[in-house]
Amino acid sequence: DQxxxxxxxxLSVQEGRISILNCDYTNSMFxxxxxxxxxxxxxxxxxxxxxxxxxxxxDGRFTVFLNKSAKHLSLHIVPSQPGDSAxxxxxxxxxxxxxxxxxxxxxxxxxxx
Amino acid sequence: GAVVSQHPSWVICKSGTxxxxxxRSLDFQATTMFWYRQFPKQSLMLMATSNEGSKATYEQGxxxxxxxxxxxxxTLSTLTVTSAHPEDSSFYICSARAQDLYGYTFGSGTRxxxx
Numbered sequence: 492d493q494x495x496x497x498x499x500x501x502l503s504v505q506e507g508r509i510s511i512l513n514c515d516y517t518n519s520m521f522x523x524x525x526x527x528x529x530x531x532x533x534x535x536x537x538x539x540x541x542x543x544x545x546x547x548x549x550d551g552r553f554t555v556f557l558n559k560s561a562k563h564l565s566l567h568i569v570p571s572q573p574g575d576s577a578x579x580x581x582x583x584x585x586x587x588x589x590x591x592x593x594x595x596x597x598x599x600x601x602x603x604x
Numbered sequence: 605g606a607v608v609s610q611h612p613s614w615v616i617c618k619s620g621t622x623x624x625x626x627x628r629s630l631d632f633q634a635t636t637m638f639w640y641r642q643f644p645k646q647s648l649m650l651m652a653t654s655n656e657g658s659k660a661t662y663e664q665g666x667x668x669x670x671x672x673x674x675x676x677x678x679t680l681s682t683l684t685v686t687s688a689h690p691e692d693s694s695f696y697i698c699s700a701r702a703q704d705l706y707g708y709t710f711g712s713g714t715r716x717x718x719x
Contacts, residue, residue, distance in 0.1 A: 535648045594710035
């Protein structure tokens with residue numbers, strides 16, 4: 492059973508608007524979460540992370556929100572740019588898993604000019 | 605569905621020895637598998653892409669003779685780190701994709717420590 496889910500395979504957003512990418516997890520032991528961005532033929536690039544002691548982390552246009560009670564996190568991109576078009580993965584880990592991460596299947600974001 | 609099993613989860617080996625990491629797709633046929641290496645809180649670096657039955661395509665800077673990849677079947681790819689050195693210590697993770705399935709499925713990763 493998937494421990495990290497991204498239920499939207501794809502998302503299209505107009506340039507300048509907000510993109511919201513969602514991620515749900517089932518393992519309550521997860522305490523550290525990351526978002527990666529992947530362009531074709533490249534490895535995923537680290538974007539932003541959040542630990543379970545926070546509910547929000549912001550870095551420029553990217554903000555990650557964590558709702559521990561709902562086991563849900565989201566990545567907000569504001570404003571969206573065409574260069575943001577990529578596949579976005581969320582990943583989760585727990586202290587007792589070491590550095591091992593569990594990845595979601597990804598959401599393909601298309602930002603339309 | 606779409607589960608990838610990666611073994612071992614962690615391994616400690618002595619310098620000069622070889623270590624094999626396995627990546628298995630449990631319930632689908634993985635026509636393509638990817639091997640990544642990650643340093644803490646950094647991006648996953650794509651090392652190579654392998655297609656079943658053909659030679660792996662290595663990224664620039666990745667030594668083919670050091671990181672041997674074998675994708676002998678549609679459910680199994682292996683990465684062998686040969687003559688391991690302490691600088692090879694890292695987190696290695698595989699990802700698999702099937703032609704008719706959405707998305708990428710990642711293994712749980714292998715933490716390699718070379719002493």
